[in-house]
Amino acid sequence: MISAIYNFALTTGANRVVRGARIEHVCGDPSLGPEKDYAYGMRIVTTALEALATPVMRPTLFDPLAPGPTLEAVHAS
Amino acid sequence: MRLELGTFPVTEIVFGPRTRYEHGRLEVDRDAVRAAVREDPRIASAELEIARPGESARIWPVRDVIEPRVKVEGPGVCYPAICGRDIATVGQGRTHRLAGAAVVEVSSVNWHDAGGDFVETYLDMSGHYGEMYPYSKLHNLCLVVEPDPALGEESQNYAVHKAALAVSDHVAAAVRGLAPRERELFELGPVDPTLPRVVYVWCVHSPQAMSGSPTAFCTATYGLTQLMPPWLLHPNEILDGALTGPYRTAFAMSWTVANNPLLLDLYRRHGKDWSFLGVIVLRTEWTTQAEKQLMANQTAKLASLLGAQGAVVTWDAGGNEFIEVMRSIQACERLGIKTVFLTSEDDATDGAPTMLEPLPEADAIVSTGFFKNSTLGVPHAPAVERVIGLPYKVVAGDRRTGIGRGRDQQVTTSGPLPAPWRYDDHYGFGSLSCIE
Numbered sequence: 001m002i003s004a005i006y007n008f009a010l011t012t013g014a015n016r017v018v019r020g021a022r023i024e025h026v027c028g029d030p031s032l033g034p035e036k037d038y039a040y041g042m043r044i045v046t047t048a049l050e051a052l053a054t055p056v057m058r059p060t061l062f063d064p065l066a067p068g069p070t071l072e073a074v075h076a077s
Numbered sequence: 078m079r080l081e082l083g084t085f086p087v088t089e090i091v092f093g094p095r096t097r098y099e100h101g102r103l104e105v106d107r108d109a110v111r112a113a114v115r116e117d118p119r120i121a122s123a124e125l126e127i128a129r130p131g132e133s134a135r136i137w138p139v140r141d142v143i144e145p146r147v148k149v150e151g152p153g154v155c156y157p158a159i160c161g162r163d164i165a166t167v168g169q170g171r172t173h174r175l176a177g178a179a180v181v182e183v184s185s186v187n188w189h190d191a192g193g194d195f196v197e198t199y200l201d202m203s204g205h206y207g208e209m210y211p212y213s214k215l216h217n218l219c220l221v222v223e224p225d226p227a228l229g230e231e232s233q234n235y236a237v238h239k240a241a242l243a244v245s246d247h248v249a250a251a252v253r254g255l256a257p258r259e260r261e262l263f264e265l266g267p268v269d270p271t272l273p274r275v276v277y278v279w280c281v282h283s284p285q286a287m288s289g290s291p292t293a294f295c296t297a298t299y300g301l302t303q304l305m306p307p308w309l310l311h312p313n314e315i316l317d318g319a320l321t322g323p324y325r326t327a328f329a330m331s332w333t334v335a336n337n338p339l340l341l342d343l344y345r346r347h348g349k350d351w352s353f354l355g356v357i358v359l360r361t362e363w364t365t366q367a368e369k370q371l372m373a374n375q376t377a378k379l380a381s382l383l384g385a386q387g388a389v390v391t392w393d394a395g396g397n398e399f400i401e402v403m404r405s406i407q408a409c410e411r412l413g414i415k416t417v418f419l420t421s422e423d424d425a426t427d428g429a430p431t432m433l434e435p436l437p438e439a440d441a442i443v444s445t446g447f448f449k450n451s452t453l454g455v456p457h458a459p460a461v462e463r464v465i466g467l468p469y470k471v472v473a474g475d476r477r478t479g480i481g482r483g484r485d486q487q488v489t490t491s492g493p494l495p496a497p498w499r500y501d502d503h504y505g506f507g508s509l510s511c512i513e
Contacts, residue, residue: 004364004365004366005366005369005397007366008366008397008400008434011434012434019366021365022365023286023364023365023397024289024364
């Protein structure tokens with residue numbers, strides 16, 4: 001699930017939660033302009049695809065904005 | 078901050094040659110009021126009608142219900158800053174109010190054009206549907222007003238609300254120089270320091286995210302509706318209308334905010350049962366997890382700085398706004414501030430919780446009932462003899478109303494009507510009870 005309110009998604013039991021931008025534009029940010037908006041959207045969607053391919057044992061957050069070349073799964077407490 | 082509130086009960090409204098108040102009878106100069114409203118070039122048409130309690134009358138579409146209030150002594154104006162009014166801080170001196178009467182803002186203007194929120198409230202002056210709301214017991218002066226259709230949505234909103242406030246000002250001015258029958262002094266004076274210290278966290282919707290505009294029309298704090306950090310208000314400011322203007326439900330009217338029974342009870346028992354510290358007004362519908370949590374943290378911090386040991390929490394919205402409300406409760410509890418939450422409930426469809434995010438810290442909740450009229454099983458409101466406002470109404474054709482098998486339908490306003498989909502008693506006015 002891609003969600004701007006990711007903590008809520010985690011506490012209600014979604015297995016793989018990707019941090020979205022905002023409620024009104026979950027998969028991008030129009031204020032960035034067309035090119036950066038597209039790149040941000042791609043990053044969110046790519047993260048979501050990687051999340052699908054990642055085994056999880058409990059509700060897990062995947063953050064497209066997390067630093068580093070690989071995306072790390074952050075376990076909900 | 079000391080405010081004397083003088084009450085003038087209204088038992089009858091009639092049209093007459095001049096606007097005046099005498100022994101409960103409010104006489105209104107209809108032509109003078111219409112002329113005052115039409116002075117604004119943004120107003121295309123304005124009519125004035127009277128709706129009496131118990132009458133077979135329906136008012137549609139109802140945007141706001143306003144209690145006429147006027148400053149007699151002290152700075153500013155009642156209902157400050159909204160629609161370009163004086164911004165001076167209110168809450169001091171003396172204010173006169175017309176009790177048992179209201180100005181009803183009747184217009185086809187919608188809140189904004191972004192979808193989601195739309196004006197849906199109609200009011201009946203008699204019958205089971207009318208009795209669900211406090212307004213059917215009021216003598217209502219209805220301003221049926223339409224703006225220049227060439228104007229943008231926000232200008233239309235401000236024009237018609239300004240017009241309704243002009244009517245309120247006009248009739249309230251009739252009691253400015255009179256001696257009130259009832260007077261009540263409101264002051265947060267020093268009290269026994271052993272009494273528990275309580276704050277009221279009053280959450281109000283912001284239309285900014287949904288409309289895309291920081292200046293969209295809604296319940297306003299000194300005229301502002303945008304997403305902003307929590308305000309600290311003295312309860313006197315609210316009695317003078319610093320928090321005012323409608324939102325989408327019948328219980329989110331200016332009248333309801335000014336007469337909020339929870340606020341008044343918190344205030345009147347100050348020094349007896351607790352020490353009332355003031356009101357934190359929190360805007361809701363932030364649109365990221367971080368913003369929601371930040372506002373919750375800051376609300377709790379503000380309550381803590383005030384020395385609160387307890388907080389009473391209300392809200393006026395639905396959906397994702399529940400998160401910052403609930404997280405504020407959690408943040409208060411984690412700082413050692415006990416909370417009580419007043420809320421309506423969703424229905425428990427498919428075993429889902431009746432609250433969106435039931436956090437364990439929210440362990441003292443008062444329910445005001447289901448918010449959907451369909452869950453409450455409210456029957457259609459019966460046909461009426463007289464309609465004030467528009468002769469037709471569009472009703473949503475779906476399971477909520479049982480009309481039209483999915484298609485919206487235009488129906489005659491005077492005929493039997495389904496209740497609007499939300500009931501949502503935000504502040505505990507409700508007179509509904511249940512049979513088991």
